[in-house]
Amino acid sequence: MGLLSDPNRRQALIKLLTRLNAPICGMPVDWLVKTMQARGLEVFTQSFSRTLPFPDENTERYVVKGTNVYGILRAPRAPRTEALVLSAPCTPGDNNNQAVGLLLGLAHYFRNQVYWAKDIIFLVNEHDLIGMQAWLEGYHHTNVTGMDWSPLQGRGGSIQAALSLELSSDVVTSLDIVLEGLNGQLPNLDLANLFYAFCQKIGVLCTIQGKLQRNDWDSASGYNHAVQTMMLMVMKQASGRPWGDHGLFLRYHIEAATVKGVNSFRHYKTDATTIGRLLEGMYRKLNNLLERLHQSYFFYLLPSLSHFVSIGYYMPAFGLLAVILLLRALDLWVQLSAQPSRTEDGVAGTEQSNPGVLSVLTPLVISHLTGAALYMLPVRFQEVAVEHFPVSETEAVVLTAIAVYTAGLALPHNTHRYPDMGWRVLKLVALLYLAVLLGCTAVINFSLGFILALTLVPAAAYVTPHVPKALSAFFLVALSPACTLLFSVFFFQELQEMPVSFQDGWLLYLSVIAQGMLDHYLYGSLVFPLVALLVYPCWLLFWNILFWK
C-alpha cells in the first residue's frame, strides 16, 4: 500500500490535511477532488445547507453549509447495479484527521484490484451527520427532513452495505464497532460478526461499547462486565440517536456500521496498514454477497462481541410487563360491568351510573393539547423567550420544554361529574392506551419501550385516587419520562466509568434534551415526538387519576 506504508509520507499527508483544515474553510474540497481524481476515481461534489431550528450549542449558528466529496470506483467487469460505501467524516480540527488519509490510501489500493463486482463509493462528508443525511437523501431522491441540497451528478446503483471510519491517531490499540443507529435500528448481526471474525484473523483487539472481551463468563465479575456492556447498548439504543455516521444508512435498508480506532495506553499498537488490511478483507467479503444481508438477526442485544441476546429472549420480559397493564384493565372492566348489583340472573349489565366512554374525552383532550404544546411551543417561542430572559436560544428552548412539562402537572383535570366511577373508566382507557403505545414502541425500538415500560407500568397499575396522595405523587413524578431521562443520564455516565457531579449531570441533561429535539428536526428521530405527543399525555392521564376528586 504505497501511500501509507511509509510513515514519513503518512505524516506529510496528515500535516497537509491539518493545515488545510484551518478554521477559515471547513474542508479542503478542491484538494480532495484532485487527489481522488489522481487515484482514478470518478469524483463528484454535493453542496448542502440546513437552517437549524435553534442553534447548536457547540457551534452557535443557525445555518450549516457544507460540501460532500465522493469518488466512485467503478467495478471493472460487472454491471453497475450495486455499490458499497466507505465514508469518513471530515471535521475541522484533530477529531478525525487520520480517517481521510486512510480512505485515500485504500482508494489507491482498491483501484489496482480486479476482483471488485460492486462499485465502491468513497465518501468524505462534512459536518458529520448533517452532510451524511444530505448525501443519502440526494442519492435516494427523498426529502424527509427539509434539507437543501444540490442533486448528485454521479450514482453507483443500490447500496448494499456501508462502513464509516473514525480514526483520530495514526496508531491504534483497539478497534471499536458502533452499531446503534437512528431510532434504535441495528444493522444485521452478520456485519458485527464479520468485523469480529476479521479482528480475530488479523490479530487486532476489538471492543464493543469501548469494553474488551472477557473469557470468564461464569464468574460474577465477568457476568457483571457483560451486563454493563449490554446496559450501555440499551441506553444508546433507547436514545434514538445515530451514534456514528452509519446510523442514517439503516433507514434506507443498507447495513452499516462505524469502525472507530481507539488509542489507549497499551504496549502493542496497530498501525494504519493493518487497519487497511482489515477493511480490505471486510470489503472483499461484502463484495462477494449475492443478496443483502438478511440471514441473521436484526433485533439483538450484545453483551459482548461473541455473545448476543436475541429478540426471542428479551421480548417475553417486555410481554410480561405489558400483561400487567392488560390484567389491570380486565380487572377494571369486570368492576365496571358488575356495578349494578343484579344477582338474580346470570346476565352482566351496564347501567346508567356507568359514565360511558365519552366522559373521558375531556381529560384526554386536555392531556393531548398539553403534549402538543410541549412539542410545538419550545421551538416556536424561542425568540420571545430570548427577548425576555438572559439566555441563549438553546437554553431557551430546553427551559421552555421543562417549563411546559411542569406546567402540565398543574392543569385542571376532570369534570367532577362521576365522582366514583369516572376514574375507573379513565384508568381503563389510559391503561389500554399505554399498553398499545408501549407495544408499538417496543417493536420499533425495544430499549426505549422497555425502559418506558419499566418505569411507567408499576406506577400506572398502582395509581388510584385512594392511595396516599403525597407519596404517590412523588413516585409518579420520579417515574415520569423526564425524570427517567435524568436518571438515565447519570446511569449512562456511571456505566462508562465517567461519573459526573450533580451540576455537570444537570448540564448534560439539558444538552441531551436539546440534542434530542435537534435530532428530531434534523434526521427524523422519533423519540422526541413520541415522548411529547404520546407518552407524556398518557402519563398526565395517570396524574389526573391520582388527583381525582
Add this chain to the structure above:
Amino acid sequence: MAAPLTLLMIVAVTVRAVLFRSSLAELISERVEVVSPITAWKRVIEGLALLDLGVSPYSGDVFHETPLIIYLFHFLVDYAEITFMLADVVTAAALYAAAKDYNKQVFRKQKFALEADRYPPDSLLLPSALRLRLDPLCGAWTSDLLCVSGNVLLSAIFLCLATYQSVYPLTLCAPAMLYLMQRQYIPVNLRRVSFWWFVVQYLFMYLGSLFVLVCLSFFLLGSWDYMPSVYGFILSVPDLTPNIGLFWYFFAEMFEHFRLFFLCVFQINVFFYTIPLSIKLKEHPVFLIFMQLAVISIFKSYPTVGDVALYMAFLPLWSHLHRFLRNIFLVSCVLLACSALFPVLWHLWIYAGSANSNFYYAITLLFNVAQILLVSDYFYAFLRREHHLTYGLYLKKKDGSEATLVLK
C-alpha cells in the same frame, strides 16, 4: 332529531375538508389499509388519462373500476372532493333514516308481542362520514337500498348497481327479498305461491337491471374488455399487494397447480354463509343484512378499512344487545392493538427491512379473527335476546329452580 344530525354532518364535512387539504391526505392515500387496487383514486385518474388519450382504460393492469364510474368521474374529476363529501353525507343520511325506520319497526313489533323490553335509544353514529376511503360510492348505494323502505323496484335497482360495482353485494339479494316480503306481509313459506311469485318478480327486476347495466357499459366503451378487468380481477385475485384481507399472503406462496382450488375455497366463503344465515334469521332481515355486510367485508378479496367502517356503522343499531355480549372487551382491545400495529409493522417491513411479510400477515390475521369474533358475538347476543323475549328474562326449570342458558 334533525338538528343533531345536521350538526354532526357539518362537523364531519369540516373534518373531511381539513384532512383533504392537509399533508396527511397524501400519506393516507398511499396506505394499503385504506386503498385497494380496485378503489385507489390514483388508478381512477390514470384510467381517465388513458380514456382521454383514446386508449381503452383497461389496457395495462391499472384500472379496475366499472365503465359507469369512469364516465361519472370524467365529468366530475374537478369536483372530486365535493363528490366524495356529498356521497358521505348521502350515506350518513341514508343510514340515519334506515336506523330510525328500523327502530320504529322493532318497537312496534315488540309492543305487538306484549313484551315491554328496554327500548334502544335512537342512537346516532356517523362514522362512515369520517371515513377516509376514497371511493365510498359502493357503500352509498348499498345503504340506499335500506332506506328505500318498501319500494321493490328501486331497491332492486340499487342493489343491482352495488353488485355491478363489486360482485359481493349479490349476497344481499336474500336479505333484501326477506325485508321486502316482511314489509308487504308475504309469509316466508316455501309452499306458498305468493312467496315464489315475489321471488320471481324481484329476481326479474334485479337481473333485468343488471343486464341493462352490463349492456350499457358495453355501449359506453364499445368493447367487452371491462368484464375480465373488473369481475375477473375481483374473482381471480391476480394482484397480491398486501392489504388487511386474507388473500394476499396465501396466494403469494401458493403453487400454480392448486391456485384455482384455493381461489374457489376462499371466494365461496363470502357466498356460502348466505343460505344458513337466511334460514336462521328469516324474521330479522335487517340483522341479516348486517351479518352479510360483515361477512363480505371480512372475506372479500380486497378489503379496506372503509368496508369495516360500513358494517361498524350498524353497531349502534343493536346497542340493546350490549348486555348479552360476552367478548366485547377482548375484541375491542385486539382491534385497537391491531390498528396501531398495522402502520408500525408495515414500516418495519418495507422501510426498515427488519421485519418481513409474516409480521404484517400476523396482524392481518389477528384483525380478521377479532372481526369474526365480534360478528359471532353479536349473533349470539341477538339469538339470546330473541330467546329471552319468548321465554322471559329469568330462566327457571320446571321445578322452579334457576336455569342457565347454554348455546349448543
